[in-house]
Amino acid sequence: MDARTGGDAAFVAFEHVQKSYDGETLVVKDLNLSIAKGEFLTMLGPSGSGKTTCLMMLAGFETATHGEIKLNGRPINRIPPHKRGIGMVFQNYALFPHMTVAENLAFPLEVRGMGKSEREQKIKRALDMVQMGKFGGRRPAQMSGGQQQRIALARALVFEPELVLMDEPLGALDKQLREHMQFEITRLAHQLGITTVYVTHDQTEALTMSDNIAVFNDGRIQQLAPPAALYEEPTNSFVAQFIGENNTLLGTVQEIRSDVAVIRLDDGGLIDAKPVNVSRAGERTRVSIRPERVEFNKARLQPGAHTLNAEVLEFIYMGDIFRTRLRVAGNDDFIVKTRNAPDQKRLQPGQQIEIGWLPSDCRALDA
Amino acid sequence: MSDTTQASPMKAADGTPLKKSLTRALRRQKLRALALIAPLLIFVLVTFITPIADMLFRSVENQIVHDTLPNTVRALRDWDPASGEAPAEPVFRALSVDLQVATELKQHTRLGTRLNYENPGVSSLFRSSGRGADKIGKDFQDRLAGIDPAWKEGETWAAIFGSDEWLAADAAWAADKSGSQPAFRMREGIDEALPLAAHAFLMFAKDAEGAGKSPATTKPWPVFSDALAQDLESNPNPDPAALPAAEAPLIAAASAAVAGVEPFSYRDAFLAMNKGWGEVGTWETIQAYSSPYTAGYFLNAVDLERSPDGIAVRPPEERIYIKLFARTMWMSLLITVSCLVLGYPVAWLLANLRASTSNLLMILVLLPFWTSLLVRTSAWKVLLQQQGVINDILVWLRLVDDAGRLVMINNQTGTMIAMTHILLPFMILPLYSVMKTVPPTYLRAAKSLGATPWTAFWRVYFPQSIPGIGAGSILVFILAIGYYITPELVGGTEGVFISNRIAFHISSSLNWGLAAALGAILLGVVLLLYYTYDKIVGIDNVKLG
Numbered sequence: 001m002d003a004r005t006g007g008d009a010a011f012v013a014f015e016h017v018q019k020s021y022d023g024e025t026l027v028v029k030d031l032n033l034s035i036a037k038g039e040f041l042t043m044l045g046p047s048g049s050g051k052t053t054c055l056m057m058l059a060g061f062e063t064a065t066h067g068e069i070k071l072n073g074r075p076i077n078r079i080p081p082h083k084r085g086i087g088m089v090f091q092n093y094a095l096f097p098h099m100t101v102a103e104n105l106a107f108p109l110e111v112r113g114m115g116k117s118e119r120e121q122k123i124k125r126a127l128d129m130v131q132m133g134k135f136g137g138r139r140p141a142q143m144s145g146g147q148q149q150r151i152a153l154a155r156a157l158v159f160e161p162e163l164v165l166m167d168e169p170l171g172a173l174d175k176q177l178r179e180h181m182q183f184e185i186t187r188l189a190h191q192l193g194i195t196t197v198y199v200t201h202d203q204t205e206a207l208t209m210s211d212n213i214a215v216f217n218d219g220r221i222q223q224l225a226p227p228a229a230l231y232e233e234p235t236n237s238f239v240a241q242f243i244g245e246n247n248t249l250l251g252t253v254q255e256i257r258s259d260v261a262v263i264r265l266d267d268g269g270l271i272d273a274k275p276v277n278v279s280r281a282g283e284r285t286r287v288s289i290r291p292e293r294v295e296f297n298k299a300r301l302q303p304g305a306h307t308l309n310a311e312v313l314e315f316i317y318m319g320d321i322f323r324t325r326l327r328v329a330g331n332d333d334f335i336v337k338t339r340n341a342p343d344q345k346r347l348q349p350g351q352q353i354e355i356g357w358l359p360s361d362c363r364a365l366d367a
Numbered sequence: 368m369s370d371t372t373q374a375s376p377m378k379a380a381d382g383t384p385l386k387k388s389l390t391r392a393l394r395r396q397k398l399r400a401l402a403l404i405a406p407l408l409i410f411v412l413v414t415f416i417t418p419i420a421d422m423l424f425r426s427v428e429n430q431i432v433h434d435t436l437p438n439t440v441r442a443l444r445d446w447d448p449a450s451g452e453a454p455a456e457p458v459f460r461a462l463s464v465d466l467q468v469a470t471e472l473k474q475h476t477r478l479g480t481r482l483n484y485e486n487p488g489v490s491s492l493f494r495s496s497g498r499g500a501d502k503i504g505k506d507f508q509d510r511l512a513g514i515d516p517a518w519k520e521g522e523t524w525a526a527i528f529g530s531d532e533w534l535a536a537d538a539a540w541a542a543d544k545s546g547s548q549p550a551f552r553m554r555e556g557i558d559e560a561l562p563l564a565a566h567a568f569l570m571f572a573k574d575a576e577g578a579g580k581s582p583a584t585t586k587p588w589p590v591f592s593d594a595l596a597q598d599l600e601s602n603p604n605p606d607p608a609a610l611p612a613a614e615a616p617l618i619a620a621a622s623a624a625v626a627g628v629e630p631f632s633y634r635d636a637f638l639a640m641n642k643g644w645g646e647v648g649t650w651e652t653i654q655a656y657s658s659p660y661t662a663g664y665f666l667n668a669v670d671l672e673r674s675p676d677g678i679a680v681r682p683p684e685e686r687i688y689i690k691l692f693a694r695t696m697w698m699s700l701l702i703t704v705s706c707l708v709l710g711y712p713v714a715w716l717l718a719n720l721r722a723s724t725s726n727l728l729m730i731l732v733l734l735p736f737w738t739s740l741l742v743r744t745s746a747w748k749v750l751l752q753q754q755g756v757i758n759d760i761l762v763w764l765r766l767v768d769d770a771g772r773l774v775m776i777n778n779q780t781g782t783m784i785a786m787t788h789i790l791l792p793f794m795i796l797p798l799y800s801v802m803k804t805v806p807p808t809y810l811r812a813a814k815s816l817g818a819t820p821w822t823a824f825w826r827v828y829f830p831q832s833i834p835g836i837g838a839g840s841i842l843v844f845i846l847a848i849g850y851y852i853t854p855e856l857v858g859g860t861e862g863v864f865i866s867n868r869i870a871f872h873i874s875s876s877l878n879w880g881l882a883a884a885l886g887a888i889l890l891g892v893v894l895l896l897y898y899t900y901d902k903i904v905g906i907d908n909v910k911l912g
Contacts, residue, residue, distance in 0.1 A: 061811055081814040082823075094812035098830045107826070108816035159817065 010034035010070070011195050012058065012163065017067035019053050027053050029219040031067070035197065035212075037162075040189050042198045044206040045216030046242070054216075055165050055199050060084050071163065082111075087156035087164040087194075091171055093148045095140040101127070101151050102136035108159040126158040129188065146177045153185065157192065164189070166198045170205065182209050203243050207231065215239050232290075236277060237365045240288040247294070247334050249287045253278050253364065261364045262306075263287055265329045271306045272359035277366040284367035291323075291335040293361040296353050297345070307356040310334065312347045322346065328355065419890070426883035429661035432653065435478045436465040438563060440657040448651045453644065459633035460597050464563050467504045467590035468570045470497040484878050485663060485673075486652040492643040499640035503633070504589030511592045514624050515617055524591055525583035527561075527614050528568040530554045534583070541581040548576060556609030560602070563594035599625045664884035688868070688885065695864045696892070698779060698786075699847035705787045706794040706843045707836060714798035714835070719807065732795050740789065744856045747785040751775040751857070777859030785857045790846055794839040801835030837904050845893055865889060 012035040019028040028050040035041050043051035056062040057069060060081030068075050076084055095104050105123045114122075127133045130150035140148055149169060156164055166185070170178045186209045189196045200206055206213050207227040215222045215230065215238070223230060223239045234240035237248070251265040253275075261275040263285060271287065278285050295301055296310075313332065314325040321337050324347050328334040336355070338344055347353065377385035401408075433440055438461035446454040469475040479493030511518040518524075526534060529551065536549035551572035558565040567590050572582040598605070599622040610618060637644040655673050656663060663673065670686040671678050680686070713732065717725050735743060750756045758772045767773060775781055805828060813823035851866040858864070865885060872882035900906065 059811075059815055061814075080820075081811070082817050082819055085817065086815060088812065088815035090808050090812055092806070092808060094806070094808040096809060096813075096827055096831075107813070107818070111816065111818045111822055155816065165815075 011037040011039075011072060012197070013068075013070040014054070014058075015068045015070065017054075017057065017064045017069060019050070019057060019062065020065045026065075026219055028057075028064075031219075031221065033214060033221060033224070035195060037195055038190075038193050040186065040196045040198065040209060040211045042200060042206040042210040042213045043216055044200060044203060044213050044242075045222075047201060049216040050219040051199050051214075051216040052167060055167055055197060058197065059086055059088055059165055085159075085161050085163075087159070087161035089152050089156045089164070089166040089169040091168045093140070093152040093169075095148055095152055095155070097140050099139075100136065101132070101138050101140070101143075104140070104151065105136075105155050105158050108155065112159060122158055126154040129157070130154045130184070145173055146181065149173060149181060150184075153188070157188070157194070161194065163195045163197070166196065168200050169198075170200075170202075178205070185209065207243075215242060217242070233276075234288065234363065234365070237286045237288065237367075240363065240365055245291050245335060245337075247289050247291060247328075247331070249289075249329050249331060249334075250367065251285055251287060253281050253283045253285055255281050260359050261285075263364060265308075267329045269306075269308050269329050271308060271362065273362040273364040274360050276363045278364045285364045286367045287362060287364050289357055289362045291337040293357055294334075294336045294355055295357055296336070296347075296355045298354065298356070301356045302358060305356050305359065307354045310353050310355045312349050312351040312353065314349055315347050326353075326355070422883045422886050423890075424883075425880055426664050426887045427660045427662065428880065429481075429656055429663070430659045431474075431478055431481050432656045433659045435469050435474050436462065436653065436657075438462075438566065439465045439653070443650065443654050443657065446650065446654065448647055448654065451647060453634075453647060454650055456632065456634050458650075459637050459644070461563075462637065463500055463503055463633050464567055464590055464594045464597070466493075466496060466500040467588070467593065468567050470501055471588050471590065472570065472574055480877070481880075482652055482656065484667070484881065485656060486648060488643065489649060489652060492641050492649065496637065496640050496644070499637075501589065503636055504591075504593045507592035507596050508589040510624070510628075511595070511621060514620055517617060518592065518621075519587070521585050521587045522583050523614065523617070524568060524587045525572075526611055527618070528554055528557055528565055528572075529582070531611075537581055537583055541584060548579065548581075551576060551582060554609065554611065556606060560605035560609040561595060561598040563598050564591055567591055567594045595621065596625050664880040665888070667881055668884040668888055688865070691863070691865045691868055692888070692892075694779075695848050695866070698782060698862075698864070699844050701783060702786050702790060702847045703794075703840050703844045705783070706791050707840060709787065710791055710794035710798055710839065711832075711836075714795045714802055717795070717799045718802035718805075732792055735789065736792060740852055741856075743789060744785055744853050747781070747788070747857055748776060751781055751784065776857050777862070779858070779862045781857035781859070782854045782862035782864075785853050786847060786850060789853060790843045793842045793846060797838035797842060798832065798835040801838070802832055805831045833904070837900065841897070841900060844896070848889065848893065 012033075014031045014033040017028060017031040018026055020026050031050075031054060033054075043054060045051045053062060057064050058071075060076070060079065064077060069077060071084065071086075095101075096107070099107070102123055105126055106119050109119045109122060123136065124133065127136060130153055132147065132150050132154065135143065135147065135151070140151070143151070152169065156166075169185075170181050173181060182205055185196075185198075198206075198209065207230075210227055212224060212226055213230050214224045217238050222242075223235050225233070225235075230239065231243055234243060240246050241248070249263075249265055249271070251263040251271075254262045254264045254270070256262075256275050256278070259274060261273050261278060263271050263273050265271065265287075273285075273287050298307075301307070308328055310326040310328045312324060313327055316323040316325070320340055322340060322344065324336045324338070325332075326334040326336060379385050379388040381388075439458060442458040442461040443454060446458065466475060469478060475493045475497040476490070479490035482493070483490035508518070525537070529537065530553060533549055533552040537551075540546065540548055551569070553565065553569060558569075567588065568582075571585075571588050571591075575582040575585045595618075599618070603622045603626055605618065605622075607615060643649050651673075655661075666672060666678060668688050670681045670689045672681050673679075713728070717728055717732070719725075720728065748755070752758070753772045753774060753776075755776075757775065758767070761767045762769055762772065775784070809827050809831070810823050813827040814820065818826065848864070849866055850864060851870055854862055854864045855867050855870075858867070866889075869882045869885045869889075872878045872885070897906075
């Protein structure tokens with residue numbers, strides 16, 4: 001997407017934004033980010049990575065220490081939150097407890113001076129949109145967490161903002177409800193064509209909902225990519241480790257041939273990997289491979305691929321998959337996941353096997 | 368699963384019915400819990416419930432008239448104040464006996480003080496007449512003793528009025544004073560035969576017993592002779608069955624002597640003693656306050672009084688309490704409002720500042736609590752008086768000239784300022800504890816929905832702080848209407864509260880009944896306000912923490 005480059009087409013743009021609370025450390029370090037209109041962007045990262053701060057700066061509750069935030073091409077640093085017209089869903093919903101659902105929804109319309117009949121029409125539409133049409137007279141305390149979540153969503157959307165921010169909105173819900181709401185939120189966002197910035201620390205949520213994910217760590221965006229690319233092609237070790245399950249092996253680059261790097265592992269074994277963050281022989285590297293891409297059926301391996309010896313330490317039956325823990329090149333935590341298919345081999349602890357993988361699935365990253 | 372378990376009650380492991388065993392287990396728990404709170408419960412009962420109950424009782428209690436003048440009250444029942452004349456002879460006869468007994472018991476001045484609350488001047492009437500009435504009794508005593516010296520002996524009187532068993536027991540006790548003193552028992556039927564004298568002797572016997580003396584050996588009261596003469600005059604031949612055989616001739620002789628004497632006018636004697644006895648007002652007061660319970664204190668407390676035409680408003684110069692109540696209410700309300708206005712922003716800061724800053728602020732809020740109330744109030748005197756710090760600064764700044772120094776103390780302004788300062792923490796603390804529970808996200812949410820900071824505050828934050836406002840206001844208002852020290856010190860005459868008047872009646876005028884009535888009204892007002900608040904806002908909406 002060309003919007004990512006920070007060009008004029010960006011609906012939301014962060015330009016060299018920095019934020020410091022105490023004047024000593026930067027919570028957000030030189031952030032550059034463009035969000036296209038209608039895009040669903042998730043800010044994902046561990047706590048303290050600066051993602052919520054970015055969201056609050058966008059909403060106007062925090063001011064950037066340096067840099068510019070633009071909305072629709074207009075700098076908004078000096079615009080107070082209530083004039084930005086950005087919808088927001090809060091972590092604890094922040095439904096006003098002394099108002100009914102309908103009053104909560106009427107609030108943004110009232111402060112905009114909208115007439116009563118128009119207001120009622122919009123409230124009804126918004127409630128129907130989240131399938132809560134009958135709950136207008138209830139108070140927030142009389143509803144379950146999932147229902148409150150829907151109302152909070154409806155309230156953020158009822159005044160038809162072009163941009164909606166969501167700060168870990170599903171954190172308080174149980175797993176089943178959360179999965180359902182994930183689907184609901186994405187459906188609504190795409191149906192209404194609104195631009196959404198969603199903050200979460202739950203990677204599954206990020207992967208299933210987003211058009212693009214910005215992985216935050218240490219005040220910086222580590223990688224900005226669509227979910228599949230983020231999972232399959234992490235560009236650095238942090239992203240590889242943070243997203244999904246990951247096996248790592250430490251080694252040194254021996255040689256790089258066009259798209260294959262030969263890595264000498266610390267215990268002496270040789271493997272093939274795709275060079276991502278390494279450029280020359282002799283460099284230290286952390287080799288990353290997903291557990292489901294490890295192969296111990298030799299027939300499925302590419303001819304000429306390097307293989308490694310491994311000892312089975314543990315075999316865990318998990319229903320849909322088998323999870324096998326191996327000792328590989330001195331790493332006791334090497335995990336292999338295999339599908340529970342009729343012809344699948346069930347390994348026994350103590351068994352000696354040979355494992356390998358496609359060089360394209362194995363990425364040589366920064367150490 | 369079997370039917371038997373459903374048919375018969377469930378049993379515990381040891382065979383006792385499960386219900387019983389559960390009750391027993393719970394009872395032990397309850398008893399233990401009760402034992403734990405027992406000291407507190409007793410403390411509360413003794414120091415809180417009992418005084419309040421006693422106060423409420425005192426505000427209507429009026430047994431002193433009925434107890435001190437029982438015969439007079441009975442005789443006065445038929446008198447009609449509308450007649451415009453003092454009561455007739457029988458009432459004065461009863462008064463003579465009652466007043467002499469009261470004088471012996473030294474209760475006539477107390478009665479006078481009590482009635483003086485209702486009718487100023489009665490006090491001196493009773494004090495002076497106590498001595499005069501005694502003289503009437505002495506005359507009769509001398510006359511009786513002239514007939515037979517036995518009338519001068521206590522034993523004679525005791526033999527007439529005491530029951531035979533009591534006389535024997537009392538003689539035995541008086542001989543060696545061992546064991547407990549036998550309680551006086553009256554002779555059967557003597558209170559019918561000689562009612563006034565029997566009453567007087569009963570009071571005498573009780574008084575003597577109270578002093579640990581035998582009524583038989585104690586010097587008889589002169590009133591006995593007066594009462595006996597009256598009894599014999601109205602009934603010259605008392606039922607012989609009720610009289611002791613030995614003393615019957617003595618009584619017969621006395622009866623004969625009484626019949627021979629020309630009638631003595633008690634009415635004239637009393638009127639000669641003090642003209643006050645001839646006034647209708649005096650008797651009206653005695654009659655009005657003769658029942659054991661009275662609404663008089665309450666009437667007094669709301670500036671009303673009894674008059675011949677029923678209940679009427681007091682003359683304007685005597686009306687003080689309604690004005691004081693109104694002033695107390697109005698000023699308490701103003702103090703509450705100013706506490707709210709000053710306290711709300713402080714509480715907001717406390718709840719929303721960083722922990723280190725708000726802790727410092729909290730110490731500043733609590734600092735007044737750690738200083739003596741007297742010191743704080745006196746400090747206001749220093750600040751507010753005409754030669755005080757504030758006036759000096761204003762003069763120095765040339766905002767007022769030296770002649771025009773502001774009067775800010777010993778008036779309502781002084782009370783308002785000092786009490787607002789003293790009660791401020793009671794507003795801030797409940798507000799703070801409620802505001803602490805309102806997350807700042809609500810304000811953010813309101814702003815993100817397009818509300819200006821003011822709208823966000825007014826529509827979202829303020830309604831959620833109402834429970835704190837309610838709690839703080841109730842607390843401050845109730846404390847304020849009962850406040851005493853501060854208005855006393857800085858209020859002057861214009862800034863005093865009803866509580867200062869209550870304190871005056873408790874400690875200076877000793878009219879405890881009126882003080883109790885004023886206190887009861889104050890309590891009633893507070894309860895009424897509480898009830899109204901509950902109806903309008905709902906008491907569930909009050910949060911103290």
